[in-house]
Amino acid sequence: MTAELVVFVTMGAVAAVTAAAVVISKNAVHAVIYLVINLFAIAVLYLALSAQLVAFLQILIYAGAIMVLFLFTVMMLNMTGAIEMTDDKLSKQKPLALMLGLLLIAEVVVGAVGLLNQPSAVAIGEGFGSAKEVGNRLFFGYLLPFEITSILLLAAIVGSVVLARRKDDD
Amino acid sequence: MLPVGYYIALSAFIFVTGAVGVLVRRNPIIMLMCIELMLNAGNLVLIAFSRQNASMDGHVFVFIVITAAAAEAAVGLGIIVAVFRQKSGDIDMDKLSEMKG
Numbered sequence: 454m455t456a457e458l459v460v461f462v463t464m465g466a467v468a469a470v471t472a473a474a475v476v477i478s479k480n481a482v483h484a485v486i487y488l489v490i491n492l493f494a495i496a497v498l499y500l501a502l503s504a505q506l507v508a509f510l511q512i513l514i515y516a517g518a519i520m521v522l523f524l525f526t527v528m529m530l531n532m533t534g535a536i537e538m539t540d541d542k543l544s545k546q547k548p549l550a551l552m553l554g555l556l557l558i559a560e561v562v563v564g565a566v567g568l569l570n571q572p573s574a575v576a577i578g579e580g581f582g583s584a585k586e587v588g589n590r591l592f593f594g595y596l597l598p599f600e601i602t603s604i605l606l607l608a609a610i611v612g613s614v615v616l617a618r619r620k621d622d623d
Numbered sequence: 624m625l626p627v628g629y630y631i632a633l634s635a636f637i638f639v640t641g642a643v644g645v646l647v648r649r650n651p652i653i654m655l656m657c658i659e660l661m662l663n664a665g666n667l668v669l670i671a672f673s674r675q676n677a678s679m680d681g682h683v684f685v686f687i688v689i690t691a692a693a694a695e696a697a698v699g700l701g702i703i704v705a706v707f708r709q710k711s712g713d714i715d716m717d718k719l720s721e722m723k724g
Contacts, residue, residue, distance in 0.1 A: 457624065457625055458625060461625055461629060461630075461633075465629075465633045468633065468637060469633065469636055469637065469640075472636070472637045472640040472641070472660055473640055475640075475644065475653070475656055475657065475660060476640055476641075476643060476644035476647065476648065476653075476657060481650060481652050481653060484652075484653050484656055485656065488656050488659065488660070491637075491660070491663070492663065495663055495666075495667055498630070498633075498667065498670075499667075499670050502624070502630075502670050502671060502673075502674040503674060504670045504673065504674070504682055504685075506682065507666075507670060507682050507685050507686065510686065510689060511666075511689070514689055514693060515659075515663075515689060515692070518693065519659070519692065519693055519696050522696055522697065522700060523652060523655070523656065523696065523700070526652060526700045526703060526704065527652055529704070530703070530704065530707050546646065546647075547646075547647050550643055550646035550647050551643060551647070553646075554639050554640075554642060554643035554646070557639045557642065558635070558636065558639045561631075561632075561635035561638075561639065562632060562635070564631075564635075565628045565631045565632040565635060566628070568626075568627060568628040568631055569626050569628035569629075570626075571626055571627050571628065571675065573624070574624040574627075574674060574675045574676075574677070575675070575676055575677035576677065577674070577677045578677075581677065581679065582679065582682060586679055587679055587682045587683065587686070590679045590680065590682070590683050591683050591686065594680070594683070595680075595683045595687075598683075598687055599687075602687055602690045602691075605690065605691065605694050606690060606693070606694055608694070609693070609694035609695075609697045609698050610697070612697075612698050612701065613697045613698050613700070613701035614701075615701075616698065616701035616702055616704070616705045617701045617704045617705060619708070
């Protein structure tokens with residue numbers, strides 16, 4: 454119990470701070486690095502919740518593949534500079550967004566306090582969260598969504614190739 | 624396991640941070656990363672409730688959400704690259720108000 458609390462507090466603090474740093478940081482490369490740290494911290498929380506497969510998928514796919522894609526785009530477009538809101542068209546947007554965000558935080562904190570008295574967690578079996586058990590669930594309970602996922606990925610591949618192609622190729 | 628409210632509170636904070644980031648920042652890549660933050664917050668709640676109820680359905684949902692996030696990132700970055708070719712320079716999302724084929 455106490456070990457889990459220590460893990461939660463440290464990794465939760467890391468995740469919260471890096472999440473704020475992603476929003477605050479001026480340099481896009483720094484933001485990507487902060488997001489990678491955030492994803493690692495959340496992966497450790499997944500391990501604490503005995504979701505091994507999802508934790509390693511998070512590190513491999515999110516922190517590995519997707520973040521490399523982001524870094525690659527930042528590098529290719531050389532978008533390291535800060536883009537500030539210079540347009541006065543939406544000058545009230547930033548304070549309004551901050552105010553509404555704080556309101557939302559207050560609302561969900563009130564909601565989460567009501568959830569603190571949940572019944573204790575149901576006991577889990579031996580292989581909970583392992584690749585075998587999750588695979589069983591995926592292929593026997595959720596086969597159709599899994600197949601639709603592959604169509605989604607195919608559409609994304611074709612779409613990004615079409616979007617990123619130079620127009621003078623055809 | 625810790626009470627599930629702890630994880631919900633953390634996830635709510637990360638989600639709101641991502642939402643505020645999308646509203647406040649004007650760099651399209653950082654806006655996409657804030658969307659990833661929000662998706663992650665949702666994933667954390669799914670895993671927490673999955674552990675709470677000793678049911679592995681949440682893991683399957685997270686798997687599918689990660690796939691959708693990968694697709695979203697690929698298409699979103701493709702759009703950014705395409706817009707960058709048109710505009711050639713730093714992109715301010717507020718200035719991309721006209722759409723043209």
